[in-house]
Amino acid sequence: MTAVTSTIRNGVDTERMFATLDLIKDQPELARFQFRATNRWIDGAHNRSTIQGFYAAGGEDTSRSEGFELDAGEPAILLGTDTGPNPAEYLLHALAACLTTSIVYVAAARKVQLTSVESTLTGDMDVRGALGVDDEPRNGFERIGVTFRVAGNAPAEKLHEVVERAKRRSAVYDMVTNGVPVAVEVATP
């Protein structure tokens, strides 16, 4: 009898994953990445980002033949025409996506075959802050709530451990909970 074991788990090639981790352990300079977005105002609350190139593993990545375009907007109550999710909703999506991918990768590494990962995120905001009506409420969400429903071929305890580990490794969870230094420069004609 021959055991044929696929290296693909949860859609992640674990053999390539472990090879990547080994490579980065050996050559930490390959871990320097830079992601980018360019944005252009269209009208009112409507603006559009283009996301394509990034720097990774010692060089400019050229694997994307075209860019992704993302349209932002605001609903009517916030003076827009609903041309896309609003920026705060995009932040919720960024957080959901990062935690989910982290869960999927951690589970793949730990031999947990997932069957479903779903989440609901809520962000509570007192818009007096962002609208400049009152200085007391902060501009952003006061709190974000995330509820995950995770199923797979592992006991509940192990699934909880996977989520816990994913939280401790998620790039966006780190940024949203701890903050990031942001430098803004402005050029005018």
Add this chain to the structure above:
Amino acid sequence: MTAVTSTIRNGVDTERMFATLDLIKDQPELARFQFRATNRWIDGAHNRSTIQGFYAAGGEDTSRSEGFELDAGEPAILLGTDTGPNPAEYLLHALAACLTTSIVYVAAARKVQLTSVESTLTGDMDVRGALGVDDEPRNGFERIGVTFRVAGNAPAEKLHEVVERAKRRSAVYDMVTNGVPVAVEVATP
């Protein structure tokens, strides 16, 4: 001679804007908003958020007849199949979009007619953190750089003031620079 002054500036209805601000000043309870996203894992690094309903101004908003769908992914070098921007890139877009809309709204309120607002954002990351190879680098961006190019019918000094005020009122800029408490709950079958 009759002066006909449009209340629309930069695509923003300033009359409605000031009416909204007055209303919220009078009834601060109307300023309670809740935004939401639901996310579902598809395969590997591919997951999708749906964004539709939100709570605003004392009730559930029903103005969106259908939801927005956002696909996230990772490029090949991060073990995905490039099914969408990655979560960290979505965060850059959220920040770009929020600062841009804030600039446009602040300019509208201050009678500055903008002709263009463009930005480039970069986020530098040592992926050893998120990949769990080394505990020293943080998981998220070490820093984010934003460069705005803003043009309109005002002197450079006033355009700089508009951007400065927009930074001080942007919801996502607040969240990304200062962080937000995030509570994660997990349900398993």
